[in-house]
Amino acid sequence: MTTPAQIEELKTLVEPGKVLTDADSLETYGKDWTKQYAPAPSAIVFPKTTEQVQAIVRWANQHKIALVPSGGRTGLSAAAVAANGEVVVSFDYMNRIVEFNEYDRTVVCQPGVVTKQLQLFAEEKGLYYPVDFASSGSSQIGGNIGTNAGGIKVIRYGMTRNWVAGLKVVTGTGELLELNRDLIKNATGYDLRQLFIGAEGTLGFVVEATMRLERAPKNLTAMVLGTPDFDSIMPVLHAFQGKLDLTAFEFFSDRCLEKILGRGDVPAPFESRTPFYALLEFEALNEDVANEALATFEHCVEQGWVLDGVMSQSQQQLENLWKLREYISETISHWTPYKNDISVTVGQVPAFLKDIDDIVSANYPDFDVLWYGHIGDGNLHLNILKPEALAKEDFFAKCAVVNKWVFEIVEKYNGSISAEHGVGMTKRDYLQYSRSAAEIAYMKAIKAVFDPNGIMNPGKIFA
């Protein structure tokens, strides 16, 4: 916690009015999209320059005050939650696009630039920023880097990590590091930039990021394919991946489709219903590519892997097919779902999914288990809806048991307990299912190097 005198001192480090301590602000800026932890920050500070960030970090070191970095607050692991009297450092006012480099196709961003803002800027330049996900309208570049955000185009474009050409960070000692100088090739020792990507603000805060852009995709075309069972999705993925450069390969179960169709505002992909669906996307650069896609579809039907399917013929149809997948998370949020974001290597997905399905249905046959996710990346989103008859507390108590089963199965398959949402506080106590004791010890030692006083987002990733 902080004293009033410390807060007064903090106020001298930033512009007037840029430290807030009213209850509304503490509540708003103290949390992310998770709801397990009650926000309880001491103050919210809004730096406008790198120098102010450095001054705040030095102030925090002097008084041993914990800082929590705050971006769009769309996180799903409570990495940006301030539940213990921390001071929240919001990057809302460091939200400028600083520079565009035409030949390098790079954009220098302040950390508070919203993902969508970067996407639109790229569009204006005839280019493309490919990391995209449901919260892109609110999430900020700094937060994306902190969690190494993934999303729906990873199969083609990779995670946020791939798009960071350079980083300026303020470490836990207040030092400013300029990492990688925005170079493509730079073989001069350890690539410290990589350490800060996905570190959830525990080593330092990003104060500037140079992001790469790509050429815009052309004539994106989607297919939704109905499969008789989950296992069939894998040879479908394999067949299409061998023929086309996929920009996405997603899946969802019929239980998900049912919820989507229940909304009434999204058309069914086709008349029949099948247990599972694959949604794939590619650039139909010319007729050859579209024909290749159709031939592959026919091959999959012949093999019995696909029962029905549709290919988008217009932008409108493309968007409608994507709604089937993208609306799931929001649609099912009414049923107070238990959610988990896990991954294994692609080849192991069917066995992994079956193991989890089996143990949950054997023990809790009344649970409504919904599966969807980024199957091309081995990333599954497990969702369990609360049975109406079950009280909330009882449901969550049972889900805590499910959690443990899930993580044990993750460990068995050598997978990840957090594919793309990060660790934060929600998965901190389960980290050992995905990282060895030696790895965790090394991570802590690295944290001590960059943040000797332990003031940078403490209690996140590990205790």
Add this chain to the structure above:
Amino acid sequence: MTTPAQIEELKTLVEPGKVLTDADSLETYGKDWTKQYAPAPSAIVFPKTTEQVQAIVRWANQHKIALVPSGGRTGLSAAAVAANGEVVVSFDYMNRIVEFNEYDRTVVCQPGVVTKQLQLFAEEKGLYYPVDFASSGSSQIGGNIGTNAGGIKVIRYGMTRNWVAGLKVVTGTGELLELNRDLIKNATGYDLRQLFIGAEGTLGFVVEATMRLERAPKNLTAMVLGTPDFDSIMPVLHAFQGKLDLTAFEFFSDRCLEKILGRGDVPAPFESRTPFYALLEFEALNEDVANEALATFEHCVEQGWVLDGVMSQSQQQLENLWKLREYISETISHWTPYKNDISVTVGQVPAFLKDIDDIVSANYPDFDVLWYGHIGDGNLHLNILKPEALAKEDFFAKCAVVNKWVFEIVEKYNGSISAEHGVGMTKRDYLQYSRSAAEIAYMKAIKAVFDPNGIMNPGKIFA
């Protein structure tokens, strides 16, 4: 240095005959492709298993003996040179491809797998390992990872870093870490895998690497374009990059071409000669793409950026065009060249190159300066041939002066003193031109975390 008793103990840790101390072996395994340092190792040890590597590292810790990892010994920065009585750990007998995962398109490799071996294995599977460079017939995967090898396809496929799905490493304490579990998405804290990539064996040794493969490129087609000056290459790059997915964009000067044509075994690209040439490559997936390339070529001619050009019409012609670029290094080696491998952001390349050219020609007008490199990545290879009349020692003395100018200009442009060859010993004393004092201090602190006794390739990257 080691004592005879220590070497006897070392022998007990590996199979019989797998410790060599004869003069020939010490000479051969003690060096890489650089020639500045005389090899002087104590012994060469050839582990065959991860457990043996761990035992060797524990033995080295116990006796405080320095270890140097050794792969294909094709390095150009003396990172694998043992000049101070170190024990060389050669991975020549850990050279098996362990596993192929069809759905993940990954190959589990021991560190001694030769790059070409992986490329051919990928080909057998109908896939492609895209990191390629002149030494791929000898360089090993472990060494590629240690230097984060780049090469001629980086513009499309990135560096070795992009292709490492997972790593098993033995740290400086002998601990085995399994990093990233070969996952595509894994947001569980610091990505330690990234630290070991490009660390030149100073944090630990790679004992297994899971490498990703890609679909094979189709109908690769190359163009060589002659330009009136260096500056024109940039708008040519920009024009083609806006229209095509380039798989390479290289350049070389007419001075380079002259040396290549002097060999007598490589045909000229076209009749006329121009001061500079761009070599670009793309997948001519269909006629549209080839037409787009030709239209862009015509546009560049109209703009005066290109004076002449040729597009490959066959595999043979493709290979011949590539020889113009790929044979340069070997061809000019007869002239005892001073070499430097440097990079800046792409947009700064013309000004950067001019600055270096100007200072060298003003001071040493008799020097024959040859430029070539991976212009699409901002990576230039500067080569200066020894004037015949100049004695070797005098040439090298003058080159030491050139070195300093070059690095000062690198610093001015915020570039890299080593784009892709690493730091090793040859660039160790110049690291401060590309990395700040704070960064270097953090790197040393990280080394101390993973290698507390300083036995892992000491004296490389930093002193």
